[in-house]
Amino acid sequence: GADYPACTGVTPRFxxxxxxxxxxRLDYIQGMGFECIWITPPVKQYASDSCHYVDGKKWCSDGFSGYxxxxxxxxxxxxxxxxxxAELTANLHARKMCxxxxxxTNHAGIIESEE
Incomplete structure (x- = not known):
């Protein structure tokens, strides 16, 4: 896996x-009666190497949510x-799930430059 800062639960990190x-957990999910699952965008996210200060507190965040x-x-x-x-998709289709x-579609991640 990638080398990302640790999750502390204090700042927005993965x-x-x-x-x-x-x-x-597909048996469990299907057992609850779900026929389809909806997941966050799995695309490559920005990982912020920089932090900034808000009201004197250090604030670091990453694109942990997929957006x-x-x-x-x-x-x-x-x-x-x-x-x-691909494995998730195949497993879902085998279960007749989607x-x-x-x-x-209207933006990418944070832009750190005005250029």
């Missing part, structure tokens, strides 16, 4: 959960790999 975790796309053609290592996404990928 705090776990991935595609393999969904695959491992700060850096590359729409790659899967973020936090979430898994293309193979993981997958909805959320996506953002």
């Amino acid at each position: 705090c776990g959960g991935n595609i393999q975790g969904i695959i491992e 700060w796309a850096e590359n729409f053609f790659e899967i973020d290592p936090h979430f898994g790999t293309r193979e993981d996404l 997958l909805v990928l959320d996506m953002v």
Whole structure:
């Protein structure tokens, strides 16, 4: 996996959960009666190397939620790999379930330059 800052629960950072975790819980999800699952955009996200201060407190954040796309053609290592996404899709289809990928089409991640 990628080398990202640790999740503290204090600042908005990735705090776990991935595609393999969904695959491992498909019996449970299907058992609750769900026919489809909707996941956050799994695309490669910006990881902020910089932090800033707000009211004297250090504030660091990453694109942990899937909505700060850096590359729409790659899967973020936090979430898994293309193979993981293909495996999830195949597992869902074998169960007659569907997958909805959320996506953002009106912007990419944070822009740190005005150029």
